[in-house]
Amino acid sequence: MTTQELVEQIYKKESFLCIGLDVDLNKIPKHLLEEEDPIFEFNKTIIDATHHLAVGYKPNIAFYEAYGVKGWKSLEKTIKYINTHYPEVFTIADAKRGDIGNTSTMYAKAFFEDLAFDSITVAPYMGKDSVEPFLAFENKHTILLALTSNQGAFDFQTKDTEGKELYKHVLEISKTYKNSENLMYVVGATKAEYLSDIREIIPDSFLLVPGVGAQGGSLQEVCKYGLNNQVGLLINSSRGIIYASDKLDYAKAAAKKALVLQTEMKKILQEGK
Numbered sequence: 001m002t003t004q005e006l007v008e009q010i011y012k013k014e015s016f017l018c019i020g021l022d023v024d025l026n027k028i029p030k031h032l033l034e035e036e037d038p039i040f041e042f043n044k045t046i047i048d049a050t051h052h053l054a055v056g057y058k059p060n061i062a063f064y065e066a067y068g069v070k071g072w073k074s075l076e077k078t079i080k081y082i083n084t085h086y087p088e089v090f091t092i093a094d095a096k097r098g099d100i101g102n103t104s105t106m107y108a109k110a111f112f113e114d115l116a117f118d119s120i121t122v123a124p125y126m127g128k129d130s131v132e133p134f135l136a137f138e139n140k141h142t143i144l145l146a147l148t149s150n151q152g153a154f155d156f157q158t159k160d161t162e163g164k165e166l167y168k169h170v171l172e173i174s175k176t177y178k179n180s181e182n183l184m185y186v187v188g189a190t191k192a193e194y195l196s197d198i199r200e201i202i203p204d205s206f207l208l209v210p211g212v213g214a215q216g217g218s219l220q221e222v223c224k225y226g227l228n229n230q231v232g233l234l235i236n237s238s239r240g241i242i243y244a245s246d247k248l249d250y251a252k253a254a255a256k257k258a259l260v261l262q263t264e265m266k267k268i269l270q271e272g273k
């Protein structure tokens with residue numbers, strides 16, 4: 001999917017919501033455990049109930065790898081289901097990969113070609129030759145971890161390094177990479193106060209913003225400093241939406257939570273016009 005197509009979807013749905021599909025078998029409704037593939041059944045029902053309110057879905061790959069081959073099959077079925085039934089939706093493999101060049105190429109093939117995701121999250125720590133193999137794929141997006149939502153972000157990312165915080169080096173240096181137009185960045189909603197500095201360095205890039213909901217980040221704060229003239233934000237909520245209920249009504253409850261965020265987003269978009 002091109003960035004332009006993503007922007008069109010945002011205005012069409014009046015939403016920049018991304019729903020995280022972080023499926024934990026201990027948290028989904030018990031009756032689903034009798035199904036042959038509980039993870040896929042759960043995802044399918046959530047997607048069917050929320051696709052009109054969200055522009056993206058983000059399965060976190062750890063939640064599938066944790067269940068071995070079965071989990072990987074559920075992931076494969078989920079991405080195929082989205083791509084077949086809702087091809088307008090932007091898909092993110094939250095895999096946080098990145099390695100020496102030939103290995104990164106294999107990661108990129110796995111997620112962009114075999115699974116056909118639109119994007120993947122990548123750790124910047126190994127530098128240019130670990131990131132550029134992902135950027136080589138046309139109309140695919142590499143979402144670089146810039147300033148993450150967790151407390152540990154302060155261990156390295158905000159440390160002063162040659163006169164500026166390390167995450168600023170990540171933003172500035174990655175802009176010089178080949179095919180850098182395919183870059184997006186992860187910035188945690190819990191780090192909203194950094195967004196005006198971030199926007200000075202990367203005014204036009206899309207940001208994937210996790211941390212609204214269960215981690216306590218504020219949509220309003222993120223939008224105040226993070227919006228750009230193409231919206232430029234994908235706000236992710238996982239647990240806050242998909243685990244709204246553990247009863248039979250779970251999909252309806254998830255849609256209700258998604259609607260609350262989408263309604264706020266719609267208002268923000270209308271105010272920005």
Ligand SMILES: O=c1ccn([C@@H]2O[C@H](COP(=O)(O)O)[C@@H](O)[C@H]2O)c(=O)[nH]1
Binds near residue numbers: 187
């Ligand atoms: O900085 C980061 C990067 C990734 N994540 C991931 O996003 C979701 C957030 O889930 P919630 O349940 O909405 O808290 C999850 O998959 C994380 O691994 C992040 O939180 N922060």
